[in-house]
Amino acid sequence: MTNPILQDFITLTKTGLYCSYGNFYLDPQEPVPNAVISHAHGDHAVSGNQQVYCTKATQLFMQHRYKKFAAASFEIKAYQEKFDINGVKISFYPAGHILGSAMVLMEYQNVRYLYTGDYKLAPDSTCEPIVFIKADVLITETTFANPEVKHPEAATEIKKLNTVTSNIMLGAYALGKSQRLISLINKHCPNKKILVHHTIMPFVNIYEQQGINMGNYQVYDRKIMKQQLEGNIYLVPPMVFNSYIRAINVVRVFATGWKYLQQGNGLHLYISDHVDWQDIIQTIEEVQPREVWTLHGDGKQLQAHFKNQLTVKILNG
Numbered sequence: 244m245t246n247p248i249l250q251d252f253i254t255l256t257k258t259g260l261y262c263s264y265g266n267f268y269l270d271p272q273e274p275v276p277n278a279v280i281s282h283a284h285g286d287h288a289v290s291g292n293q294q295v296y297c298t299k300a301t302q303l304f305m306q307h308r309y310k311k312f313a314a315a316s317f318e319i320k321a322y323q324e325k326f327d328i329n330g331v332k333i334s335f336y337p338a339g340h341i342l343g344s345a346m347v348l349m350e351y352q353n354v355r356y357l358y359t360g361d362y363k364l365a366p367d368s369t370c371e372p373i374v375f376i377k378a379d380v381l382i383t384e385t386t387f388a389n390p391e392v393k394h395p396e397a398a399t400e401i402k403k404l405n406t407v408t409s410n411i412m413l414g415a416y417a418l419g420k421s422q423r424l425i426s427l428i429n430k431h432c433p434n435k436k437i438l439v440h441h442t443i444m445p446f447v448n449i450y451e452q453q454g455i456n457m458g459n460y461q462v463y464d465r466k467i468m469k470q471q472l473e474g475n476i477y478l479v480p481p482m483v484f485n486s487y488i489r490a491i492n493v494v495r496v497f498a499t500g501w502k503y504l505q506q507g508n509g510l511h512l513y514i515s516d517h518v519d520w521q522d523i524i525q526t527i528e529e530v531q532p533r534e535v536w537t538l539h540g541d542g543k544q545l546q547a548h549f550k551n552q553l554t555v556k557i558l559n560g
Contacts, residue, residue: 246353248380248534253356255538255558260358260382264351265331267296269358277328281360282344283308283418296320296328298335300343303449304418322371338362339373340516341419342450348376357530358382363515364522365397368430369422369455375529382558383526385540386517387500390548394500394519400512401427404435407494407510410468410475411435414484414497417443419516421478422450422457424498427514428476429458436471438463440479468493520544527553 254261259271267277274291281287281297283304288297290309295302296318305313320326322345325334335345340361347358357378364373387394401424404411415421421443428437437460439447444462451457460478468475472492479487484497495508500515518526523545527535534554537545546555 248354252351253382253536262331262349265329267328269347270360279333279347281338281347281358282340284361287360294318296326298343298345300449300453304343304446307445307449336374336376337371339364339367339370342370342453342455344370348378354379356380356382359384361517363518364525365394367423369426369450375526378530379533380536381527381530381532382536382538383523384517385523385537385542385545387515387519388523388540388542388545390520390544392519393521394515395513397427397514398431400514401431403510403512404428404432404476408473410472410477410493412477412479412484412487412490412493412495414479414481417480418446420498422447422455423516424478425457425460434474436475438467438475438477440483442480443478
């Protein structure tokens with residue numbers, strides 16, 4: 244006989260996802276006493292928490308970003324290492340999103356609840372590949388949960404840069420996406436020189452310290468872009484990309500899965516670090532949950548797809 248799923252095991256509050264049974268939050272949006280953090284992107288990892296449970300890479304990224312305000316203390320956990328918070332057994336599994344990203348398996352009263360955080364199935368040499376495990380409840384992001392959304396292969400997309408002779412200003416998130424792009428450009432655009440904005444460099448350094456081979460790149464030097472009007476890719480974070488809206492002698496490109504962010508650019512580069520519709524369906528097949536709970540984006544199309552087959556509960560509805 245299978246134990247009943249506790250419908251209030253995880254609840255969405257203004258502070259974030261709360262587990263009252265273990266008295267901890269998953270990726271809280273404001274400081275809390277006990278925070279289990281899936282990965283180091285700013286919308287999942289805020290500063291000021293008392294106790295943070297996370298992977299080593301997530302700790303390093305948070306400490307770079309928030310310095311002494313990163314957390315009062317960190318509990319660093321390896322993947323698949325079991326630990327206990329107030330009676331709830333927890334373990335991390337690679338989520339494939341960025342370096343150190345984790346899905347959070349929570350076991351309580353013989354029921355397994357799996358929180359994905361942000362995740363992707365696509366290959367990425369700069370982070371740990373996703374590891375699927377069985378769970379009774381899958382708590383998944385639904386950022387791109389639309390049957391019409393299919394992310395193209397990153398290798399195919401990055402090769403578009405080879406069609407541009409002029410220098411390129413390439414916008415990307417500083418953590419995760421930028422490192423993936425450096426690796427992809429080195430692999431598929433070997434004749435391009437990569438110049439990295441100084442604010443991205445600390446994250447690149449942490450990747451290398453953690454054993455990731457990034458390939459060739461150098462810190463941005465204005466002289467290079469001025470003297471060489473072809474063959475350079477200047478990798479910049481979104482704020483810099485948006486501030487140089489009228490940059491001359493460059494083709495503007497932004498790497499994202501969002502169509503609206505591609506508008507007005509010289510080239511469309513659809514590279515996403517999130518799951519698309521088919522990836523979510525595959526994840527459900529792999530995890531074999533009794534119920535799916537959805538977060539971020541819209542879970543209604545998933546709910547309609549599994550009508551009368553599988554319970555899909557929208558947590559952020």
